[in-house]
Amino acid sequence: MPKPETHRWEFQTRFRRHAFGWKSQPAVTRVRQAVAEIKKIAKRDALLAAEGAVLFLERVSPALEQVDSSSGAIGSAVNNAIADLVPLIASAPANATTRNSWLERLFDAHEADQIPYIERLAEDWGALCASQQVASLWADRLLGLTRAVLGPDQGQRVHFHGTAACLGALYHAGRFDEIGELLHGDNRWSYRQWAVRALVAKGQKAEALLLAESCRGRWTSDSEVDSTCEEILLSSGLRDEAYARYGVRANQGGTYLATFRAVAGKYPERPAGMILADLVKVTPGDEGKWFAAAKDAGLYAEALTLASRSPCDPKTLTRAARDFAETEPAFAVGAGLAALHWLIKGYGYEVTGADVYSAYFSTLAAAGRQGRTAEVKERIRNRVASEDTNEGFVRKVLGRELGL
Numbered sequence: 001m002p003k004p005e006t007h008r009w010e011f012q013t014r015f016r017r018h019a020f021g022w023k024s025q026p027a028v029t030r031v032r033q034a035v036a037e038i039k040k041i042a043k044r045d046a047l048l049a050a051e052g053a054v055l056f057l058e059r060v061s062p063a064l065e066q067v068d069s070s071s072g073a074i075g076s077a078v079n080n081a082i083a084d085l086v087p088l089i090a091s092a093p094a095n096a097t098t099r100n101s102w103l104e105r106l107f108d109a110h111e112a113d114q115i116p117y118i119e120r121l122a123e124d125w126g127a128l129c130a131s132q133q134v135a136s137l138w139a140d141r142l143l144g145l146t147r148a149v150l151g152p153d154q155g156q157r158v159h160f161h162g163t164a165a166c167l168g169a170l171y172h173a174g175r176f177d178e179i180g181e182l183l184h185g186d187n188r189w190s191y192r193q194w195a196v197r198a199l200v201a202k203g204q205k206a207e208a209l210l211l212a213e214s215c216r217g218r219w220t221s222d223s224e225v226d227s228t229c230e231e232i233l234l235s236s237g238l239r240d241e242a243y244a245r246y247g248v249r250a251n252q253g254g255t256y257l258a259t260f261r262a263v264a265g266k267y268p269e270r271p272a273g274m275i276l277a278d279l280v281k282v283t284p285g286d287e288g289k290w291f292a293a294a295k296d297a298g299l300y301a302e303a304l305t306l307a308s309r310s311p312c313d314p315k316t317l318t319r320a321a322r323d324f325a326e327t328e329p330a331f332a333v334g335a336g337l338a339a340l341h342w343l344i345k346g347y348g349y350e351v352t353g354a355d356v357y358s359a360y361f362s363t364l365a366a367a368g369r370q371g372r373t374a375e376v377k378e379r380i381r382n383r384v385a386s387e388d389t390n391e392g393f394v395r396k397v398l399g400r401e402l403g404l
Contacts, residue, residue: 009052010037015059022068028077031060035081042088050092053085054102058109061117069115078117082124090127099130103138111161125165126172136173142166150186167194176202189220196228205232226250243267248278256286260293272297280306288312288342295320300331307338314339314348314359321362329369333376336363340380344387344394356397377402 011034020027034056042049060078067074089102106128110121121128129135146166149158170179176198183195192215199208212228230250233242251262256279263275276299280290287309294303307317321336339359343351360380367376381402387395395404 007041007048007052009055010034011052011056012059015056015063017062018066019063020067022066024067024069024071024074027064027067027074031074031077031081034060035084038085038088046088046092047094047098050089050094050102053088054105057082057085057118057121058105061109061113061115064117065114075117079120082118082121086121086124086127090124090130094130096134099134103128103134107162107165110165113161119161122162122164123168126168126170129169129172132173135169136175139166139169139173139175139178142169147182150182150191152185163191164194167191170194171197171201174201187215187217189215189224193224193228196232200232200235205236208232223250223252239267239269243270248282255292256283256289257292257296260290260296264297273299273302276302285310291320292316295331300328300334304331304334304338307335308341311342311345311347312338314343314351315355317342318355318359318362321359321366325362325366325369329366332366333363333370333372336360336366337376337379337383339363340383340394344383344389346389346393351393353397356394360398360401 011030014030015034020030038049038052038056041052060081064074064078069075094102106121110118113119125138126135129138142162143166145160146163149160149163167179167182170176170182171194179194179198183192186192192211196208196212196215199205199211209229209232212225212232216222216225226246227250230242230246233239233246247263247267251259251266253259253262260276260279263279264270264272267275276290276294276297279293280287283289287306288311291303291307291312294300294306303320306312317335317339321332321339324332324335336359340356340363342348343356343359348355363380364373364377367373380398381404384395384398384402385404398404
């Protein structure tokens with residue numbers, strides 16, 4: 001029987017050792033393209049897609065060794081790629097020989113990872129094994145060195161890249177008691193979290209919560225502990241306690257708006273106003289930064305109050321004045337006046353005269369919807385006339401318009 005033609009992956013020639021220079025964006029683009037190529041194949045051939053995923057994970061770190069990773073963009077791209085590709089490998093209908101080959105190749109790639117880019121692959125090792133039997137075999141293989149690394153003799157401790165893989169394999173194999181025994185006395189969260197998961201799997205959720213809390217310390221991420229504890233309480237049906245203790249802290253997003261959406265999305269039974277108030281409480285002095293979240297939730301009065309309590313980005317306020325002029329003219333006027341207030345105070349990033357004009361005319365347009373143009377213009381005139389900061393920048397821009 002003729003040997004089937006080997007599939008030619010487009011990403012394969014792009015991901016060679018030191019294939020990328022120091023700029024991260026071209027590398028980020030190529031990583032995303034590779035994942036898209038593999039996922040496209042997965043729609044018709046799960047086994048081939050898994051082979052492609054293994055091949056990509058073997059080649060990605062050597063290819064990226066010279067890329068500037070200081071911004072975190074390339075690291076995030078690779079982490080996202082791993083999150084997308086691990087399930088493809090784990091669920092592929094591979095026979096024992098093929099899966100063992102994949103695991104050996106991935107383990108070698110993980111060991112050779114220099115930066116490292118695929119370090120987190122070890123956390124998914126149990127899933128990659130795909131069965132309890134295979135996971136147990138890998139756990140046995142890695143147990144000796146892992147026990148030495150986690151043992152009580154501090155002087156003999158060395159790093160073993162397979163420690164997390166061993167713990168993950170033990171967990172997937174259902175060998176929960178062994179995890180607890182291995183980690184007894186070791187308080188590092190990166191490993192101790194497996195003991196917490198093992199307790200949860202055994203139904204000992206109260207004990208798991210206490211263990212997670214005991215891991216807090218200088219070298220432990222509070223946000224990771226918060227997320228773990230919140231999930232334990234949620235899985236126990238204790239939603240009120242989960243929100244009260246961890247809801248706000250465990251769902252921090254990249255922006256204030258993202259944080260609000262994350263909390264509100266996880267706790268839809270809670271009024272948006274209550275969630276917003278709780279978030280504002282834990283960020284004293286940053287009230288204005290929650291303006292977009294309040295606007296997004298339709299809490300217009302609260303949004304204007306927040307924008308008046310501490311600095312808020314004038315451009316954000318101006319967009320609100322422009323976008324809501326027809327549907328919520330009173331809110332739009334308030335947002336526009338707030339934008340001009342903070343511009344007069346000297347706030348805003350790289351503010352130009354065009355930004356001032358935009359805030360001014362957007363506010364008047366919204367005022368016109370209410371028949372308040374003359375009143376609002378006079379309010380603006382009085383406020384600009386009294387400007388005594390920012391070298392009178394806003395007055396210089398609007399002076400002719402306001403007759404100043």
